[in-house]
Amino acid sequence: MKRLKRMFLVLFAATLATSLVACSLKKDSGKSKEKTGTTTTTAVMQGAEKYAVVLKTQSSQFWQDMKSGIEIKAKELGVTVDIQSGNTEDDVEGQVQVLENFISTGKYKAIGVAPISDVNLNNAIAEGCKKGIIFVDVDEKIDTKALSALGGSLYSYVATDNKEVGKTGAQELLKQVGKNEIEVAIIEGKAGALSGEQRRDGAKAAFEKAGAKIVDSQPADWDRTKAMDVATNIISAHPNVKAIYCCNDTMAMGVVEAVKKSGKDIKVCGTDGNDDAIKAVADGILAATVAQNPKEVGARALEEMIAAVKKGITANKEIQQIGIKAVLITKDNAKKFLK
Structure with missing residues (x-):
């Protein structure tokens, strides 16, 4: 009788274990x-x-x-x-x-x-x-x-549409600083990267159409530190520059640092709509950003x-x-x- 009872308990335990494994496999086959x-x-x-x-x-x-x-x-x-x-x-x-x-x-x-x-x-x-x-x-x-x-x-x-992005950014800068023969600059992306070149071209066309003078346009390889260095040199060489369009927000944040160190009132617009750039816009540090999706x-x-x-x-x-x-x-x- 005791042997029969033990066999029953073993069979019950095995059945229960099999059921639990099956349930686990079913749950794991989802997402x-x-x-x-x-x-x-x-x-x-x-x-x-x-x-x-x-x-x-x-x-x-x-x-x-x-x-x-x-x-x-x-x-x-x-x-x-x-x-x-x-x-x-x-x-x-x-x-x-x-x-x-x-x-x-x-x-x-x-x-x-x-x-x-x-x-x-x-x-x-x-x-x-x-x-x-x-x-x-x-x-x-x-x-x-x-x-x-x-x-x-x-x-x-x-x-x-990257040309439209550059155009939009440049037009906003012109709106904020005026269009009467002001000096402006462009911080490009990586040389040969078409998206950056198209943004640059869109901004350049908008600046030129408004009569603004583009004093410099240089690549900074999408890099914050490089952009800060490029902007520092531009500001030093062209002390009357009033606005800088940047082909991405990472570079724009570097340019903002250069502007702050210069003590000058220079409007900066970025591109992409990164979180830190949007906060900088809200805080009045960055003039604008053109947010992609x-x-x-x-x-x-x-x-x-x-x-x-x-x-x-x-x-x-x-x-x-x-x-x-x-x-x-x-x-x-x-x-x-x-x-």
Whole structure:
């Protein structure tokens, strides 16, 4: 009798353990997120379609926000997205290696790319196209003629209208300091980066149209310290400069430091709408920033990849350009953008 009772207890315990394991497996098969270094894998469900995105970097708020927008959209649409980047916006070799690794796995139907320059990923993209991978260009416009010569192609291009961004920033500076032959300067991004060049060109056109004199225009590689040094030299060489347009907020914050040290009243406008820049605008330290919407850019790029896969189209003869609207932030509206 005692033996029978013990056997019953053993069988009951085994059944209970099996049930608990099954429940655990069922719960774990749902949504999960795994982060390793510069990689983010958003695993939404078993068997989900797999996509990848190569960003410039993940060390600045702009790219962190874009990554967040992609992840949110992936969760919403039930797909898996692997996101990686180079270590910095100068890490050309690292970014190429990331893309080559993505392509070599054979796991991805479509890949979004935000190249450091307009040509640095072209060879890898061309190789991926030969394997039937769809590519969507994000933020930095790729030289499509150079890509085509290599046998590569794109499905679409998603970005902010950067010329309009530069124009908007310059016009706001002119509004704040006046248009009567004032001296102005431009702090550019990285030489050869098309997005920065387009912002510079947009600002330059607006300044020239208004009759402002551009006393200097120099790249500072998207870097705060470099921008501070460049601005310090500009202010020293041109003591009558009244306004400086910067092609991103990181550089704008460096320029603000240079202006403060000079003791002069010089208006500075940045670009991107970073949190610290918006606070600086609200506090009256920065004249304005032209806020991009990197979350929306990233989300829309993922939607484009998914649409292309569903349609079975690897490339378009005429690449569709999808512009995401930017917003001018001044002291009048900055508080509503503060987090």
